[in-house]
Amino acid sequence: MPCDIVVCIKQVPHPDYLSKISLDPIRGTMERERAPAIINLVGRNALEEALRIRERFSGSVTVITMGPPQARKALEEALAMDVDAAIHLCDEAFARADTLATAQALAYAISKLEHSDLILCGDATIDSGTGQVPIQLAEFLKLPCIFDADELVFEDERGLLIKRRWEQGYIKVRTKLPAVIAVTAKINQPRLPNVSGIMAAIRKEIKKWGAADIGADLSRVGLEGSPTRFFQISEFHAERQGEVFQGSPEEVINMAIDRLVKLEVL
């Protein structure tokens, strides 16, 4: 039986630039424009898992992201990995959403799709990293949710056996499709887009959906639908009297080791 899979991804700043992102002092939201953006790292694992399941059962993989116009790039990247369809939730009405309003918009969009058996997400992003969106998405869709999945095995066409990580090890759980699964980076090794994938991607359409297209209640999405608000941004107090050495490796290493010995930590 074919398996129709939806993968939710998020565009995030490239890890090289994580510390260089500034905050808009008034809105409190991130000014990401200057940092190169990529698909969130563990989002690629979610895509890879979807592609492997499609290879086994046939079916389709649809990728969804919510974000500003430039988030389209993340979808192009996913299409080049050989995803079948892409949906871009892009509307001023979705902007400045917290996790609840983000999950709500994704839930509206997924409900709009003709059919979906499995929804895959990464377990957390490298930027805000709350890990809340997949869980809240499942709640809105009223589907089972397994968080932090290290391994996903089909027992039959509708039954999943999952290794769910927790602090002391893992929990083996069983659930049935349809379901929402948030995967960890442990689950697989994502493929790189190849030339034929990139060429094929050019011909694929990216659907752009706004609030009206998904029938969103405007009081439940974007800033309007977000219970939380930024209240204040302040300096992070963590400064130490650091001695920073710069120069020839030999010299600076000797100086650093000398200090470590004096501090009695070697």
Add this chain to the structure above:
Amino acid sequence: MNLDVEDKIQVWVWVEHHLEKLTRVSLGLIGKARELCQQLGNAEVTSVLVGTDSPKLVTELIDHGSDKVYLASNLSFTTFQTDLCAHLMTRLIQSHRPEIILWGATSLGQETAARVAAQVGTGLTAHCIDLYIEKINEKPQLVTVVAGWGGNLTLKIVCPEKRPQMATVKPGIFSPPEPVKRSGEVIPVEPEDTATSFEIIEVVEELEETFPLEQAEVVVAAGWGLSTSGGFQAAEELAEVLGGIVVGTRPALDAGWIPAERMIGQSGKTVAPQLLVTLGVSGAPQFATGVLNSKVIFAVDKNPQAPIFKIADIGIVGDLQDVLPLLINKLRAIKEKT
């Protein structure tokens, strides 16, 4: 369940326990909940404890500062069954209208909290580093503080309209208070809904992974900067020379260098070693919050502007590819002498 109107403002804590012991994060939250109650006035701390019938744990909750304990003592109902726990909490919230609920940011705790936030339609701030009450627009509100982006910033987030105000806090942020003999009320509760959306087959503890990071004397943290200069192996080599353990940042986790339980920072673990060596870690606040209690921080990174040098005691600016082999050799020579 009766619709009690509580006469005191309710500050709740979701409690986790393991091997007949309350977790440190839960006890730390009870201490913080007491502080919030003092700031609010006319408020009380209520713990919610499930999956145990141990009178000892109940007494400990009360002695650490709980005025009330909601106890679901049915042993078949555990914190692993996150969907049932969330239904129970949602029902308790609807009947008792708590003002605030605090959760440990454990994998299970944060999942249960996120479910409840969606079910009752309220806000949830993840991985807080501080919590306090402030009067904003004439209304006392819970201010949740999280490590922010870019430079050295913290963000303060509030939930002005919806209730309860909810926050998750990582292990290691708040210390448990000293227990004092006190009395409290125990109220039995039962899950009404027992239809689960997933079946738990086995709970596996991988003991070799349970070495408490908080007790490590020497910790080497691997960051994204290693990807372009010599790779992750150097971090392992350095840790071996120093007799330390290797941890990493979120990008290091996503690169597959470290297991999830070795990720440090806001959404990971907290360490407080004698010596922390960071390699190619830029030191964004979401990492920094996990290492602030280290005695000495020694940072190596190629970017002189990296925020890590603001929180380091000793820093080397240089290409890791040039610095690391030499550093490892010199440290090995020192260690072999001693």
